[in-house]
Structure formats: C-alpha cells, structure tokens
Amino acid sequence: MTTHSPQPARRGLTVADAMDSYDYQIADDNTVDQANDIFRGADIEYLLVRDHDGRCEGLVTRAGLRPFLAPSRHTERTTISATAHQRGPFAWPTMGLALAAIAMRVKHLTVWPVVDEDGYILGVLTADRATGLLTVTPTP
Template sequence: MTLIHTQPRPADANPAHRTAVKGMEAAGPQVCDDMSVEVALAVMAAARTSRLVVCDQDDQRTGLVTRTELAAVRDSSDYTDRVRLRDILGDHGSSTSPVTTMAEAEHETRSRRLGVLPVVDEQGSGLGVLALSR
C-alpha cells in the first residue's frame, strides 16, 4: 500500500462559494457628489474608466455613475451646467458586502438589471465592483 498525500481543495474552488471580494475589480476613482456632470466626464476620460464611485462629504459611498448615464444626462434637454452628480444618482444605492457569495451577487445583479454591483465595507466605503461578464 502506498501513502498518497493530497491537498485539500481550496474553499473558493467552487465559484458558488467564492466571495464578492475575490471576484471584484477596481471600482474606479472616487469623486464627491457635488461634482458637475462635465467635470465627472473629464475625470472618466483622464482615468480611462467607464464608471465613478460617488461619495458624500463624509467619504461615504452614495452611488455609482457610468459614462453612458452621464452622457445621457448631458445630452438631455433639461441639462444645465449646474447639474451635480447627487442630482442624478437615482436608485444606485444597490451594493453588496465583501462576504456575499458570487452566486448571490450575480443573482442580485441580474434580477435588478445592474451593469455593475459595488462592493462596500461595513462603513460604506467602496472596495470595488462586480461586473457581469459578457
């Protein structure tokens, strides 16, 4: 009889048990919610990103905006240069915890038709985002 050494399978080998923090990507730059749409678009262009994490004056995450959303706001007939990010956030309060499983996060992202789902810590600070693969 020969003794065979085996290594235990890592807990995150099964994708359903992986946590959100293991599957997330960088959220993008954090900006203040009093930033104008034009400045936010310029920040995105400079950072070569398609999304920004929006925070309040206390650095607490209040939402996430995408280039597509900002371009639609800028191109609307109601747009003025006084429109701030806080004015357009809408229902971007969706987020998940770093310990949420990937399966749960994917279900939430698909059921709420979100392009990305921010991952935030207990204090509400943005850690990254989960994006559905295409």
C-alpha cells in the first residue's frame, strides 16, 4: 500500500508560474537601426530594453519603432531611449497572476517584462499565457 503525504494547500498562481524566459534584449543606448536589424534577423515583435546598469528599462516593439524608421537618415543616431516605448512599472514574480492579468488588461499590454527586486530582467509575461492559465479549471 502506498501512502501519500498531504499536499499543502495550493496558493493562487503567481507571475512566476506563467512567465517565460526571453533572450532578446537591447541596451537603451543602442540605435533604432540596431534594433531594427535584430527585429529582422530574429523575426521577433519586441525587445526588452535594459539601461547602462543592466536593469530593465522597458520594452520596444517593432511597430513602435516604425515612426522612427521613416526618416531613415536619423535612425543611425536615434537611440532606443529616445523612442516612445513601454516603460515601468513591471511585473514581479511573486505578484498574483490574476492581478497581473487585470493590470495588463487595463494597460492594454500583450507582453509585460518581469523583474527581480533589483530591477533585473527575469523574463516576460504574455497576456495569452496568463489568460490561458487562469481559465484552466482544475479537475476534481
């Protein structure tokens, strides 16, 4: 006969349960041209932006850079920090997933950087993943 020790009551889901790692980052002093090269080469829609200390500064999207790419002679000098892009506050891993999903809905975010207590990037939370985990009903 196999015995099982009682499982602790499961707390609500947190951002840590739903976040994904994300490897594509760019420094805020890189240029729009450099970001565009990464977007085209990696075929991605967003980049995490980090400051000179390596902390999360925000998130820039391919669509968000389009206005800065139009006058192509300026893209060599325009830095990511000079563009309009998503900035903090960011999600943290211990934040309740339901609260994060509500915040993302209110802010109209499809992706939200997740940072540690010092502001360093841990990963991203996507609205689809958060919604998907929250709508799964446990089986009895």
